[in-house]
Amino acid sequence: MPLAEKLVILDRDGVINQDSDDYVKSLDEFLPYPQAITAIARLSQAGWTVVVATNQSGIARGYYDEATLAAMHERLNTLVADAGGQIAAIAHCPHGPSDGCECRKPLPGLLKRLGAELGIEDLTGGWMVGDSLRDLEAGEAVGCHPVLVRTGKGERTLAKYPELTSDGRTSLFDDLAAFVDWLLEKQL
Ligand SMILES: O=P(O)(O)OC[C@@H](O)[C@H]1O[C@@H](OP(=O)(O)O)[C@@H](O)[C@@H](O)[C@@H]1O
Ligand SMILES: [Mg+2]
Numbered sequence: 001m002p003l004a005e006k007l008v009i010l011d012r013d014g015v016i017n018q019d020s021d022d023y024v025k026s027l028d029e030f031l032p033y034p035q036a037i038t039a040i041a042r043l044s045q046a047g048w049t050v051v052v053a054t055n056q057s058g059i060a061r062g063y064y065d066e067a068t069l070a071a072m073h074e075r076l077n078t079l080v081a082d083a084g085g086q087i088a089a090i091a092h093c094p095h096g097p098s099d100g101c102e103c104r105k106p107l108p109g110l111l112k113r114l115g116a117e118l119g120i121e122d123l124t125g126g127w128m129v130g131d132s133l134r135d136l137e138a139g140e141a142v143g144c145h146p147v148l149v150r151t152g153k154g155e156r157t158l159a160k161y162p163e164l165t166s167d168g169r170t171s172l173f174d175d176l177a178a179f180v181d182w183l184l185e186k187q188l
């Protein structure tokens, strides 16, 4: 059974793949960062459990459907497998901001669902990597270490909330690969 201490929860858009202010609406627009794919593979090869928690309000907004999202995640899993790793689970919130669901970040519903799926009751000590404040808040709500990356909306998030990293609670890295370098070095 995986342990939270070796669990990394990833936001998707802006961390694993290029984000867009117009949403990532098709498989063609789903452009993973190559270094993110190899970083995920390196993590799983080192015995870490990697999962993804992503808001996908574009579904509620009618920009794309569940089948298109599933095709993106099949592509993601294939790329990671080809790189020699695996993503243990992907959870998404298909709802819009006014749907009142419990799974849209910053609420921790997706993270709790992933924990239950993996048999990890307590997520305390896990790592949550995101480019938006809501990712970090969702992670902290279940005791994960928040990690902000500069990719995607990360620079904007940092500019809007500079206190995020000044209080020492949130770690800051240029991208997912830099965080994984640090994490794997740290565990040696
Ligand atoms: O970063 P993750 O959670 O993987 O996915 C974010 C996306 O679902 C979209 O989330 C939207 O936020 P709203 O859902 O409209 O507030 C916007 O920020 C889009 O630019 C972005 O592509
Ligand atoms: Mg994001």
Ligand SMILES: [Zn+2]
Pocket: 093, 094, 095, 101, 102, 103, 104
């Ligand atoms: Zn939801």
